[in-house]
Structure formats: C-alpha cells, structure tokens
Amino acid sequence: MSRRSIEIDDEVFAFLQSHSEPLVDSPNDVLRRLLLGSSGRPSTAMAERRPGGLMPFIRAGVLKAGDKLIHIQPRRGLTHEAAVTADGWLKIEDGREFSKPSPALKAQTGVDINGYAKYALKEDPEVRLQDLREQVRGEI
Template identity: 35%
Template sequence: MKVSPTIRVDNEVYEELQKRATPFVDTPNSTLRRVLGLPEKATQSGSTAVAPSSREAALSPLLADRRLRPGQRLVWRRRNLNQVHYAEVLANGTLRLEDGSVHDTPSGAATALAGNTQNGWTVFTTEDGILLREMR
C-alpha cells in the first residue's frame, strides 16, 4: 500500500479549505483537487471514487443500535510514541480525523494517522476506554 505524503498548512489556509468544502462529503484532498481544477481521483477499477457519505461505512451498525453516537470522540493512545489521536464519529458512520480527513473504516483512519497499515478496531477506544472491537 502506498502512503500519501503529509502536508501541513497554517490555520488561515485550513479555514479557507473548510469554507470551500462540502460538509460530510469533502476531504481536504478533494477540496484541493476542486480548487486546483484537477479531475476527481479514479479508483483502481477506473471508476470515480465514491464520497464516504454515499456508501455504508463500517461504524454504521454501531450507530444504528446506539452503541456509538454521532459526534462521539474515539481515542487512540500511542503510549510508545507519547501521542494521542482523536477521531469524531459522523452521522453516516465515517470517522473524521483532526486534520479534517474522513475515513470509512477505523482501520483507514488509523492507517492515515500512522502512515502504515493499522487495525483501527484494536487501537481506537471510546473515551471511556472501550475498544471498538469489543463493540462489534
């Protein structure tokens, strides 16, 4: 799996990206692609990538039976690196990271944070300390 490079922007640029983004649909990358006039990113099969909000996300069943709620914060405490990451559960079952990126699965979110393959079901917990894998 190829990991995308990370870019850092100042608060003013980030706020402008947020203004230009469609809530619950765009990621910083899709907003930048539109602003820069680049075509939508194609998947390996050649079809256009589907926005996370338009397909079933991995956490949808946990929202449906109220084990999770929209707006709830999940935590990944990386003690060996002395880092704490947060992800917000969105109403459609996706996860939004602090950088504004949206991911369909906990593993996709954890992988984006770590820069290498991660199992998000075993690293993310609720703020009460309950592992996602225990909620399935």
C-alpha cells in the first residue's frame, strides 16, 4: 500500500481528534472509518458513530439529550454553550460535535481546558460536569 501526505488545518485536525479513540486511532484510521466505513466503500459512517463521553451520564440519568452546558470566561465577558446529544456527544454553537468535553471546549476557547472541570449545567451553574462525573462513578 502506498502512502501519501496531505496537509490539514487545525480545525480539521481537531475534528479528527474528536472522532478518534485516543492512543488507538491515527488520523488515517479516522478518515477511513468516516469516509469508507467498515466495508471499504463510501458510506454514511457519520451516522454510525460510537457513543460519546457523556453517555454514562445519560444512562445514569444525571444528563439528558438537549441539556445545555456552559463555560463562562468572566475576564473576556464570554459564555460558551454546548448541548448534550442523544448519543452523549456535545454540540457547540457553530454546529460541530465532539465526543468529549475537553476538545469541545478547546474548539470554543482556543486553549486546552479540562471540559469536565469547566463546563457547568446552564440550569444550575454551580454543578460542574466533574461533580456529575463523581456522582456517576459513585453509582457504579
């Protein structure tokens, strides 16, 4: 099999990361899965994505599809919002979807931030994803 090189911008790379299994998938693996599916032929693999990082929260009943999460940057006067999808992903304001909170928040702020520590429930900003994570872990 011959190898070719391509250049991609940071936004495309972030998208590939959001669809990858850390330390398992290469960017080529993600592109192959998204573009060709398991059959090796073009498919609608995007509809077959795996559950996102918030799926355990949904199963435990501490989050539901449509719940809103926020991150407030008081010094900059900015509030970033993300919605929980039915399959445990986060959909940010520009329509992009991420399987985990930290890449979603990085896409919104431009810096690496722990999404579990910084995203909070919009309806109750005192409750962070980290609080819910600890609650879900306690139920296992």
